[in-house]
Amino acid sequence: MKITLPDGSVREYPKGTTGFQIAQSISEGLARNVLAAKVGNEVWDATRPINQDTSIQLLTWNDTEGKATFWHSSAHLLAEALEALYPGVKFGIGPSIESGFYYDVDFGDREFGAEELEKIEQKMLELARQKNEYSRREISKKDALQYFEEKGDEYKIELLQDLEDGNITFYEQGAFTDLCRGPHIPHTGFIKSVKLLNVAGAYWRGNEKNKQLTRIYGITFPKQKELTEYLEMLEEAKKRDHRKLGKELELFTFSEKVGMGLPLWLPKGTMLRERLEQFLRKAQAKAGYDPVVTPHIGHKNLYITSGHYEKYGADSFQPIKTPNEGEEFFLKPMNCPHHCEIYKAKPRSYKELPVRLAEFGTVYRYEQSGELHGLTRVRGFTQDDAHIFCRPDQVKEEFIKVIDLVLHVFNALGFDDYTAQISLRDPENKQKYIGGDEAWERAETAIIEAASEKGLRTVTELGEAAFYGPKLDFMVKDALGRKWQLGTIQVDYQLPNRFELEYTGSDNQKHRPVMIHRAPFGSLERFVAVLIEHCAGNFPLWLSPEQIAVLPISEKYADYANQVYQQLQQQDIRGFVDNRDEKIGRKIRDAEVRKVPYMLIVGEKEQEEGKVSVRKHGEGDQGSLSVTDFAADFKQKVEEMMG
RNA sequence: GCCGAGAUAGCUCAGGGGUAGAGCGCGUCCUUGGUAAGGACGAGGUCAUGGGUUCAAUUCCCAUUCUUGGCUCCA
Structure with missing residues (x-):
């Protein structure tokens, strides 16, 4: 059969060749890293035999689909660990998500706490080291139902009801078998690091009338280092949280x-x-x-005309009524209806469009x-x-x-x-x-x-x-x-x-x-x-609410500091003078923490020479400049940034 | 809206059935300084709100409000 590779080249392979074998024929390195294969438009197991002419793309960790396969297989590994640790648990669904995967689990009457996650992580790693293969098999609906009935997993039975006979597959790795369309990575040994991130409640099939299952979120990587980096990224994200910075920077x-x-x-x-x-x-x-x-409100009729009333009327803020006429007004949920009425304010000619x-x-x-x-x-x-x-x-x-x-x-x-x-x-x-x-x-x-x-x-x-x-x-x-x-x-x-x-x-x-x-x-x-x-609160200079801080070395230079500030303020440069009774080290620290882009330190030398000593946020001392030169540089930078 | 967690000083948080603590910030004073925290003293809290249990509740219980992790939703 003829296999077309992503670079357009076509190679001949015997029928039944797998993606993995094709990878081997290209390079050992690729074969070691191949997680799945995109056959035609479908992602397949790398170990699944291909029987006809098609195109193939070998997927590794660098491909989105490769990652998704990896994480989906990790969800199965999680389930296997859970089944080993908590016999009798029932499983909902366990997909990959944008970053990682989750599995919805019914622990029955058992209380499940977040402190148990570490134990599960260890079990997952132990199972991963066994390099158990993920093996695919087709199964009849009847046999599949029988399997889960014996197991007593009503969620999988419910999922099976909606599936068509002849199109049902099971995947098995180690001691765990799951109803699954696949695909999966070749074996669990690819999973080198595991972190279970959090536990949350989630309704079965997203319907609040259904039973609430325990959703365990996790992420895995083929290298320990990548997990470390990921966790560092999460830490950094926490530091940058706009709710935290918004409070700290008084925004x-x-x-x-x-x-x-x-x-x-x-x-x-x-x-x-x-x-x-x-x-x-x-x-x-x-x-x-x-x-x-x-205006901020609009008459009900406006939204009846626009169609929003019909669509959102009941689910939006309720109308405001005029006391005498009982007319109903809505807070505007969008501006377009008002703008339509502006368009209609006069007859329009094709010559004036677009408006x-x-x-x-x-x-x-x-x-x-x-x-x-x-x-x-x-x-x-x-x-x-x-x-x-x-x-x-x-x-x-x-x-x-x-x-x-x-x-x-x-x-x-x-x-x-x-x-x-x-x-x-x-x-x-x-x-x-x-x-x-x-x-x-x-x-x-x-x-x-x-x-x-x-x-x-x-x-x-x-x-x-x-x-x-x-x-x-x-x-x-x-x-x-x-x-x-x-x-x-x-x-x-x-x-x-x-x-x-x-x-x-x-x-x-x-x-x-x-x-x-x-x-x-x-x-x-x-x-x-x-x-x-x-930008972690370090706004571009032109946006920064406080662009400069003028920091006098001591009270003696307060007048000069004020004078410098006024001179800059007149040129639309924003900021403040720190005239507190504090040492310069302290003033610098505080301005750094406030993320002020430029600190202008003024003392005896600067006063005598009509200069400022420039310190840049995060970078330190930049030497001294005359006030006029600083202002000119500053304004030039701002203009460049704004395009 | 639903499930879970939380709410203590301006901020970050500790505490605990007998009306409360730290660090930072704030105020006053001393200090007048050269590139990321000088020192001393002091002021600040109905312990989210409303009920209940108790001799006694900030602490235990219930409800409410808000915050938060999810679920669902998003013109």
Whole structure:
């Protein structure tokens, strides 16, 4: 049979050759590391015989699918250890996740505590050292049911009910057998380090009416070193937690009295936010956006027209009623309906399109109480929203312009690793969405084409679209390699219909514009949270709430320090003078802890020469400069950063 | 919303049936200093809120609120 390798070369192998054997024929090193094989479009066990012409890609730890296989096999290893330690436990599901894996377990009446995890880790490592093979076998539904009935595992029986006979496989390693589609790594010996991270409750099949199982999360690696690095990364993430830094750097706070999920921005956080706004306002002005302002509430009819009332009315904050007329108003959950009405404020000609209306609009959404989290999930937040109303023939071009704007933002803020997620509708479940097939297809095509023309790295997700249209979301990777969803661009053919938006074409006929929703930051709150964690609170100079600290050596130089500060302040450089009765070492330490980018130390020498001694955060003494030179350098740096 | 954990000084946290402690911060004084913590003294708490058990509750029990780890959800 003919096997096509990823480099396009074709090799001849006898029927029944396995991925592992193919790896061996290429190199011993590859064979040692191969975890699974992508055969055609399916991931297979490396040990599964291949019987026909196909393409193959050998998967190792460096491939996402290789890792997923590794972790999925680790979940089985966890189950094997659990079964050995706690005979009679029952198993739900045990998949791999983005980082690691989990297994849902029913311990029956036994109490399970987190302190038992270490014991399980040891057992897993012991079993891993046995290098037990993961062996696959096909089984009839009847035999499979019989197996789990004898074992008394009702969860697996329930899973089996939904499976088709003839398509059922078991995997076995050591003493443990599981219902599993696979694939798996060749043997447990690949798993060299194990960490069980935490235990949480999870309902069987995610339904709160079902029994709650114990979910054990874990992660494994083929090398001990990688586990150590991973645990260090988790520690670092804890240190960078925006909730912790937000408090320490006095950026924002929450108040029980104000209400959960409603952030209060402190002066320094507000400074940061306003800088971000200012930056985007400027970029948008250049890109032809018109700023608008709309109120925080809107009449119920507005949302009946938009379709949001029908979709979210019952699940959102309840309406505010006028005392006399009993009219109902909703806190605005998005800005688009208001913007549609601005579009409608006058008749539009094709000549003035695209109309781009931008607003930093604060919106309110009822989020379930259990879902609130710092600034990343709140009930009131400000979107850097804009709506572009354009002709159908302008969609792609406008879309491309928005992509450029988003990339400009990412670039200025140091997010250089991103992918674009294209979210299309679920073709199996069309009734979830409003609007006709044709409009959807046109919108989806425009997005796909724009993304490919900009050369974006993309992934496509079916069923992730908004209910009114497909979208493109930007996922950035932060300094710790964690993924965050930030900017979003959405094409919408539905709202213009619902609001009966029109423009007069060159043919003197009425036409319907297309709407593009877009928000490069997404929400200021979420963006600031991600930014804090990305830069660990060490903001880019142009954003830093306190850019400089003027530190007099002693009280004698307080006047000079104030004078220096005023001189810099007049040139839009922000900061403070530390006139406390403390030694210079102390003032430096405090400014370092506050993450102030530049410390300007002034004493006798500096006063005499009209200079400042410059110390950079995290780097130390930079020598001295005249105040004017420092200001000029500083401003030049800021300008470079803002592009 | 559901399950688990938590709430003690401005912050981080210890404690425990007999009305409370540390470090940091804050204030006053001494000190006037050269690149990551000078010293002394002092002020600060209805121990989240409401009930219950008890001679006595901050401590034990229940409820509520908020925070937190998950689950579900996310225009």
